[in-house]
Amino acid sequence: MLSPDRLSLPGPEYLAQRHVLTYMEDAVSQLLENREDISQYGIARFFTEYFNSVHQGTHVLFREFSFIQATPHNRASFLQTFWKCFRTVGKNGDLLTAKEYHCLLQLLCPDFPMELTQKAARIVLMDDAMDCLMSFSDFLFAFQIQFYYSEFLESVAAIYQDLLTGKNPNTVIVPTSSSGQHRFRQAPSECSPLDGVEASLFYQCLESLCDRSKYSCPPSALVKEVLSSVQRLTFYGFLMALAKHHGINRTLGALPDKGDLLLDPPMDQELEKLLSQVSGLSISTPSSSSGDITNLSARNSSRMTSPWKPLHHRQKVDIEGDGSTDETDSSEN
Template sequence: MATGTALRKPRRRGAATSASRRMLSPDRLALPDYEYLAQRHVLTYMEDAVSQLLENREDISQYGIARFFTEYFNSVCQGTHILFREFSFIQATPHNRASFLRAFWRCFRTVGKNGDLLTMKEYHCLLQLLCPDFPLELTQKAARIVLMDDAMDCLMSFSDFLFAFQIQFYYSEFLESVAAIYQDLLTGKNPNTVIVPTSSSGQHRQRPALTETSALEGVEASLFYQYLENLCDRHKYSCPPPALVKEVLSNVQRLTFYGFLVALSKHHGINQALGALPDKGDLMHDPAMDEELERLMAQLPGLLTTPTSGTEGGCPRTSPRMGSPWKPLHHPRKVDAESDGSTEETEESET
């Protein structure tokens, strides 16, 4: 009954996410109770669960509160709790972000398998199928990592966009601080001010515009790392492992801001440390999920489609409603005896 039921039950026992394994780690016993609860964002999930309980209390009354909480926290552990939820929720915790990345990869992996190349706007439409209010700005920033100085309407492969999007989405607040440090170094200022991450605000600042000359020259990598090392030490939300950041910067003498982001997105160790996506070579291989997707597509024939088919301005005319982990999102559609069965009427009736 959880949101995304077809994605909810893994086929293999070893398919538990790295985030859920960390939740079950014996290391948790070494932390004070309050510190463990804060580190794992338990209160965030408790507040959301209670909110969902109150919102759907009439439906839940026939099943029982205990069963609801069991279903809810099972969906959290399995990573399906973020499907069709609002952006403020999917970016609220590192586990939510990793779960959303994994869901996006699994749902639209067929784009990569088919060799399709999509534009930034088309990838944004796919993101909106899973999160209807996903901000365009984050998609644009991810596309900029891939396209660099090319026009934003250029085509991108699924794997290129996915790994760039992973870095931009998961480390969003960290990258805002990095951009501020980079701009200060570029203009000869002392980077004393660091942007304080606000994970619950949903607001993302525009990156400072760089001149053509400064963008080509970049900054000294060793000096850049000194400030990033300090940033990683005090960054409370999420940042790449400092040792891996040092490894990225030790291979060059100077680099640009977007050169740094490209290096992060292509770094094998950073992808492994984040734990949301497989290695690039295994990106298109997920036999168990192929079976799940076949069942999902049979139930939701209009969900996994190419963004340009049946669209206006590159986006689908309809998007899934936001749902709770308790109520089923979709119900069998009744056939109108007087309908002529045209696609146009069907799409309009769903709007």
């Protein structure tokens, strides 16, 4: 369904806001690289399937890191895909290290950088030893903040360091409510690093950053809500507060609330069907299982040699994970 925002913005501005050019360039690139394979399906069907996969969020599977971070929609889609693929880690109560979570990320994006995984882990561990174990939910919500808002957090880190070392003006004049006199806030250079920085001064800087930033930022009203509950805070304390904030999570829209994180009834039903089918096949065709596996492996290998063909395959994966798209996809097939 088209967004009503398209009617309130000029055409070029709306296309830029939605990063349509990014997807068109990617689609045409895949079309040219695989034109011989695509010719048997038709160009119109290829573009239909490509943009259906973009809409459903399945287009980021097995893609390079530069692509999955290229747009906010790609980032949200990758977060949702990671959650759906590895939800059972949390459901089973498994605790993993940062390196192990990074291995899971690399299953979806082979060149995913370790640095981002480590930064997400530091939010959970508060800069403790990086080989400590983390729950799936703790890592996932910290990873969401670090991955989706990575450029914003880089600027936040620089601002925090400036405040901590006293590079901003030493005094901030704040009018009182009655007398008109002024009070002076403590200079950041006088603060202990263990105590962090003054929350209200930190918010003033972040509010300005959110207004001028070209990258995705949390809503300034929610940032203010986080910072208004404390007088002082550290950098990682601020990141942890963002990761735990329900309003920010709902604004992103990629993950459910923490209480529903391990629930996905449609996925569970599809997995049960798949397991029953696999069990039935193993019982009914025991003698030919080796040959069938070989043939299936060969067919899957031939599919994965083409970057565009997995788009259709990935839509079917999404059907298994999201029952709401089942009817649309089945009509296209």
